[in-house]
Amino acid sequence: MPPRRYADVPTERRNDALDGVADESAKTPGRPALGLANISLAFGGVAALREINLEVEPGEILAVIGPNGAGKSSLLNIVSGLYRPDRGQMWFGEHSFRDVPTTKLAALGVTRTFQNLALFKGLSVFDNVLMGLAHRVRAGFLRQIVGSPLARRIEAENHAAAEEVIESLHLTKARDRLAGALPYGVQKRVELARALVARPKLLLLDEPFAGVTLAEKRELSLHVRNARDSFGAAIVLIEHDIGVVMGLSDRVAVLDYGRKIADGTPDQVRADPAVIDAYLGVAHEDDKELAI
Ligand SMILES: Nc1ncnc2c1ncn2[C@@H]1O[C@H](COP(=O)(O)OP(=O)(O)OP(=O)(O)O)[C@@H](O)[C@H]1O
Helix, strand or coil: CCCCCCCCCCCHHHHHHCCCHHHHCEECCCCCCEEEEEEEEEECCEEEEEEEEEEECCCCEEEEECCCCCCHHHHHHHHCCCCCCCEEEEEECCEEECCCCHHHCCCCCEEEECCCCCCCCCCEHHHHHHHCCHHHCCHHHHHHHCCCHHHHHHHHHHHHHHHHHHHHCCCHHHCCCEHHHCCHHHHHHHHHHHHHCCCCCEEEEECCCCCCCHHHHHHHHHHHHHHHHHHCCEEEEECCCHHHHHHHCCEEEEEECCEEEEEECHHHHHCCHHHHHHHHCCCCCCCCCCCC
């Protein structure tokens, strides 16, 4: 079966419109989709992250788990440029950073969703999804080409990509509704659609399954896996639902008090005494893998 497309938009001819991503990063070939080396972060006297080393390969789904306050959100916030690490280095593919430039994340092929949703509630589902492609051309470049055949073609391609991902994520019926008026679980799907429309190389998901029903968890899990299968996205997710984590992830990294205490397959992590001690404990022994 040929791979499915979310947004098969040719970008070569628009590369010169991207905002100088390569200029601000050192280039190192042969790197994984995401690499972290010795990342540390403290808030006053609280060490949120201590010398974290982590790699995520293209097409790999990595879950980051751990007790409350372990450093999971801090890690995601560093990778998406919201926090600045005190020490360490990061790689997105060949681009290396100390500080991730938030405004250039999408152009680097990195998208994320937020635990508490970050949709434009007064815009339609279609327009929200379209916003996931807003980074593709600079405003100045758009002004120069407005009304031209190239501008019309870019618009048509973006619209087609948005329609495709809306259909893929079963959002067709909600396409013209205001995002803010939709049930929470559907809004979660809209946010995922917006993160997927540009076919990211690296997708960061902050508790994508929090607050949704079991049926919605199953469906969202399928869409996440499909993003990996259809265009090889590397996916990092923070999740508390151990059933989802074990069923969906290729690899699980466990944080505790800012340290990475385990990193392995779901089975390896589930059997690791340090992880059972720090996090899984007796309460999680009965957690069943979510069948997806
Ligand atoms: N902006 C901040 N200012 C001060 N301290 C912070 C800030 N963000 C995180 N911390 C502290 O850093 C540590 C790690 O917090 P973080 O939110 O990253 O953990 P977490 O694993 O995501 O927790 P949870 O599962 O509860 O969301 C905690 O001690 C937290 O109180």
